[in-house]
Amino acid sequence: MLARLGATRLLEIRQALRLTPQASRSFSTALNYHLNTPDNNPDLPWEFTAANKEKVKEIISHYPSNYKQSAVIPLLDLAQQQHGGWLPVSAMNAVAKVIEVAPIRVYEVATFYSMFNRSPVGKYHLLVCGTTPCMIRGSREIEDSLLKHLGVKRNEVTKDGLFSVGEMECMGCCVNAPMITVADYSNGSEGYTYNYYVGQ
Ligand code: FES
Numbered sequence: 001m002l003a004r005l006g007a008t009r010l011l012e013i014r015q016a017l018r019l020t021p022q023a024s025r026s027f028s029t030a031l032n033y034h035l036n037t038p039d040n041n042p043d044l045p046w047e048f049t050a051a052n053k054e055k056v057k058e059i060i061s062h063y064p065s066n067y068k069q070s071a072v073i074p075l076l077d078l079a080q081q082q083h084g085g086w087l088p089v090s091a092m093n094a095v096a097k098v099i100e101v102a103p104i105r106v107y108e109v110a111t112f113y114s115m116f117n118r119s120p121v122g123k124y125h126l127l128v129c130g131t132t133p134c135m136i137r138g139s140r141e142i143e144d145s146l147l148k149h150l151g152v153k154r155n156e157v158t159k160d161g162l163f164s165v166g167e168m169e170c171m172g173c174c175v176n177a178p179m180i181t182v183a184d185y186s187n188g189s190e191g192y193t194y195n196y197y198v199g200q
Pocket of ligand 1: 129132135171175179
């Protein structure tokens with residue numbers, strides 16, 4: 001009931017403000033709330049490619065048949081790679097269908113883990129570690145330099161669609177602080193890479 005009231009209220013605010021899709025996205029991200037936009041709504045068809053359908057089978061084969069919902073994280077990861085680095089609601093629904101759970105079970109996971117992006121990112125998504133050891137070793141200054149160089153704010157995409165900069169929590173490489181990760185979505189899931197770099 002409360003959720004429905006909240007959704008109605010948000011819709012009214014959105015209509016009153018006549019939010020553009022980009023503004024709707026920022027609004028949704030700030031409130032951790034999904035609002036339908038032309039490029040992110042449950043009516044957009046989405047399915048795994050033929051090659052990825054084979055990968056889906058392989059991923060699910062790692063789990064007992066009555067626990068295939070445990071494959072939710074690797075399947076979301078694959079869907080994100082296929083979709084250029086982010087997860088529209090229709091991709092999350094496709095994952096829910098594969099593992100035969102209610103879509104909310106997939107949304108809960110995708111909204112909890114910061115490795116899943118729910119709005120578009122650049123072909124090269126740079127993630128700067130924001131946890132204490134990296135911060136002490138200058139990660140904030142590195143992030144500021146990247147944002148200044150690219151002319152964007154955190155989580156914004158450059159106009160050419162190539163770069164975006166986000167923050168990540170400890171990458172488990174504190175001994176090499178400060179750390180940066182580059183997720184490369186420029187070649188789909190086939191050519192996807194995710195590499196760590198030492199920031200100094
Ligand atoms: S704090 Fe940055 S890798 Fe651990």
